[in-house]
Amino acid sequence: MKNFVDKNFESSIEILVNVLQNKNLDSKEASIVLPLIGSKKIREIETKLVSIHQNIKHLIIIGIGWSSLGAKAIMKFLGRKRRWYAELHFFETIDGDATYGRLHSIISSVTNIEELALCEISKSGGTLETKLLSEYIYDTLEKNFWSRPLRIVITGQGSQLESSALAQNDIVFHLEKMVWGRFSVFSHVGLVPLYLWGYNIELLLQGAQSVVDEFVRDPYTHAVSRETLWIMDWLSRGRNWYLNFFFDTSSVHIGRWFVQLFAESFGKESNPTYLFPVSATGTMDLHSIAQSVYAQGHPWLIEWIRCIPQEDNDVFREARDALYHGALHAAIDQGIPCRKTFIRRSEYDIAEWMQQKMLVIMLLSAICEVDAFDQPLVELYKSRAREYLTWKNAVSDE
Secondary structure, eight states: OHHHHHHHHHHHHHHHHHHHHTTOTTSTTGGGGGGGGHHHHHHHHHHHHTTTGGGOSEEEEEOOTHHHHHHHHHHHHHOSOSSOOOEEEEEOSOOHHHHHHHHHHHHHTOSSGGGEEEEEEESSSOOHHHHHHHHHHHHHHHHHHSSOOEEEEEEOTTOHHHHHHHHTTOEEEEOOTTOOGGGOTTSHHHHHHHHHHTOOHHHHHHHHHHHHHHHHHSTTTSHHHHHHHHHHHHHTTTOOEEEEEESSGGGHHHHHHHHHHHHHHHOOTTOTTOOEEEEEETTTTHHHHHHHHHHHOTTEEEEEEEEEOSSOOOTTHHHHHHHHHHHHHHHHHTTOOEEEEEEESSHHHHHHHHHHHHHHHHHHHHHTTOOTTOOTTHHHHHHHHHHHHHHHHHHHHO
16 A cells, blocks of 8 residues: 555646646646636626625525535534525425425515525536426425526536526526536535625635645645545555544534545545545534444544634533543544544635545545546436336326
């Protein structure tokens, strides 16, 4: 493993640095360039949305997985909105009862259709779950208000969704061709909802850019490289369960974002050094995680992550500190490799952490000669689902 890492580490670093220095949006790693072109994106967002945002009280976001997870994770982590704007409602799963209840709750809280807007996100424009949710929500709103709401569409150029949106004079933002879903949080996919929620997206992009700038200046000793080599070192010793333990309940969705990023990028049949990502939240997961992880010990790596609030108003801080230190040192006592990370509750700091994780998984994958950007096995269940629906419709027509 050591020779393997030594052989690929320098060339993998050079690939990432070259993409960043040339702002190469045609490479597979294009998403790490997004913070460097952030001012252009901010101008486009403000130009298209500044005249309508103050009228919107509720923004319904329709998107599956990466289409909503990054923005939702940041929103939940940061908590209260900074300025004004819409309440965000994420519709990200085809659960009929839950969708019906949440949608009708929104409808009952508005007086006219102008207070509502939809943001539909699909790069291909053909995502099954997104299409089903969109059709249901549009039909329901038209039955209740006799008109269609403002629609904001984020999609790839040339998609069917783009064509229908332009035909109806909807607001359209394009997702770059080589920006892959799970790496898209600093594209329009993440920035548009967060802007409408009232967060400072300029500060967000500055945080992400700071990681990129520092990495280019000193890539071999940067925190990205140190974390990557730490993971690779322990992978070589058979520790392939990577737990990110967030000692803050506002980080639940940040944990989900981390799991999706690592699982979809590194979990490939061709990868002989598979890393299984796990996320947990303290203190609610502490008992179950402590018992199972401490008992197994050997296969685990743990990153302990704490949020530093902007205002120190945590009435349970002393107890939480004690539980955090107890859990951390008990893991160390069991011989489990641990890292510590602290994130301030701000746009700048959460963007720094997320940008670093995206660079880590790209570097880790490149070293292991794994394609971090495809997900071929996801198509297995999608094709089976389409087969079932085709069969079901054929039976219904008989």
